[in-house]
Amino acid sequence: MNNRQELADLVFPGLTKTIADYEAMYPERNLKENAKVTRFAPSPTGFMHIGHMLGCVIDYVLAKKSNGVFYLRNEDTDTSRTVEGAVEYIRHVLEHYHMEPEEYEYRDLEETKGNYAPYIQSERKEIYQTFIKHLIIEGKAYPCFLTKEEMDVIREGQARDKRRIGIYGRYAKYRDLPVEEAIERIKNGESYTIRLKSSGDFNRKFKFNDLANGEMELPENDIDIPIMKSKDGLPTYHFAHLVDDHLMHTTHVVRGREWISSIPVHYELFKTFGFKMPKYIHIPLILKKDGDTIRKISKRLDPEARMTYYEEKGYPYLAVIEAIMTIANSNYEAWREGHPDARFTEFEFSPKKMSSSGALFDLDKLDNISKNYISHLTKEEVYEGVLSWSKIYDEEFSKILEKYKDYSMAIYNIEREQKKPRKDYTYYSEIKEKTWYMYDEYFDSSKVDFSAYDIEEVQTILTKYKDIYNEDDSAEEWFNRIKELCTSLNYATDMKAYKNDSSMYKGSVVDVTNILRIALTSLTTTPDLYSIMQILGKTRILQRFDKMIAK
RNA sequence: GGCCUGUUGGUGAAGGGGUUUAACACGCCACCCUCUCAAGGUGGUAUUCACGGGUUCGAAACCCGUACAGGCUACCA
Secondary structure (H helix, E strand, C coil): CCHHHHHHHHHCCCCCCCHHHHHHHCCCCCCCCCCCEEEECCCCCCCCEHHHHHHHHHHHHHHHHCCCEEEECECCCCCCCCCCCHHHHHHHHHHHCCCCCCEEEECCCCEEECCCCCCEHHHHHHHHHHHHHHHHHCCCEEEECCCHHHHHHHHHHHHHCCCCCCCEHHHCCCCCCCHHHHHHHHHCCCCCEEEECCCCCCCCEEEEEECCCEEEEEECCCECCEEECCCCCCECHHHHHHHHHHHCCCCEEEEEHHHHHHHHHHHHHHHHHCCCCCEEEEECCEEEEECCEEEECCCCCCHHHEHHHHHHHCCCHHHHHHHHHHHHCCCHHHHHHHCCCCCHHHCCCCHHHCCCCCEECCHHHHHHHHHHHHHCCCHHHHHHHHHHHHHHHCHHHHHHHHHCHHHHHHHHCCCCCCCCCCCCCCCHHHHHHHHHHHCCCCCCHHHCCCCCCCHHHHHHHHHHHHHHCCCCCCHHHHHHHHHHHHHHCCEECCHHHHHHCHHHCCEEHHHHHHHHHHHHHCCCCCCCHHHHHHHHHHHHHHHHHHHHHHC
């Protein structure tokens, strides 16, 4: 038994499997050629960012389009940051957006699916340790006894001397410590971390091809990065990435641009083990315009950074995905025009076409997409959408919706079933604001404001209109009747004539219809009045008129 | 300080040496249509691709500098 073996056994006693054992346990996936294996691998911090969502959607599209696998992995190696309920929240979001992973592990449900389990990193500790142990035996990793204070001193010194910061070269104090001495210190109970014994040369460059950014030239890593933490023996992100994506046979890693600077580390790690690197797609950061400056969207400052924002507002989930796809590939919109009914996963996503600089997430654009999307739904779909939204966010309104189902659907159907439907609902939370006056529960005649008009004139018009109103009128008959009323009261029916010489008239049809509109809805702007009156029905109409006349 | 990566309109962007007088979409503005809105229609919205040099008959596109912006530089992911 050589010394390094003794050290490895001391650090990791009782590990029974080898790397080869694990590789045998998790064999190649049996997939068609070019099938992509992607993963959504969030840290359970309890919230989800629009940037995470971008990555997640890309992962999903890549896998679905190629008949590959999209799986969920819980990256909880930082135990101090894990938040209770975070995984449940992620599950909720994936469900809400209908992007359920094919492989996952939900501890709370005691439910695991997939042949590469566990999918929770904290449950994979022994696997990582087996790989690290191998490195120690090979002399490619070593225990480091640097304390936090010592490292602070090193860093400050490096900063002062304008040198690169990090534990490398002569700063790696323990990389060449005699193995016996390391064994001795561990036996004495000293705290240590395991570091990679880097063999890279910072002055040497290597070429790396990123699917989104193309080829880049990066310096080799020469930093002895920590691969295992002293606190709990869990690996750092870099090492978990190596082991998991190797064993789970991930083909494409989608992650934020901030990871580009870690590529040299990952490159060295994969090279050290002789594993094939997955392909990488480093996606742009999502930026936001703040006054005159553009900055990274912030979960603290920008409510729209959090995915909860979109649910609370009631954007249809597919509208949000459409907006995200547009950010991902700007040719998506053109594709969508040609394939109005295709699912977004049919789109051939091209990493090369991603913006390499940051992407501004434009809420105006989202609103437009969402409006368009809602306008093309059926009245039943809109009803279902508002109902399920209001059940969570506006219980009172949901009761009303349930009570007046057909009536509500009729409202949503105004100018809907036509080639170019109305677009006035941007998200579900807005629907109540735009339709409340249709419900007697919300409409209040005493709050109708006619101060812009002469009240006696209003009452005359309403009284006269009541007499001629016929609920069976067609739209044309309805309007003709209003015109007749106009003529008899000296209001212009022809807008051009009225504009030419308004002094000849008391007002125009616009005044008359608006008076009717206000009396019935209390608003000056509504969708087509005829449709509204058809839906309100005779009883409600007469009731509302009478209340105004009596005032 | 070091290492990377960017920079095309109000926004997302297309374009990778000459059909670019810079596509498309959103936004904005004007007009038209019109019972108010919404929608729709028509037109407008970068004489120019951060700046300075160079290569070339020709550059937004290729090369070199500069400026600016962003990321990383943790026993966080």
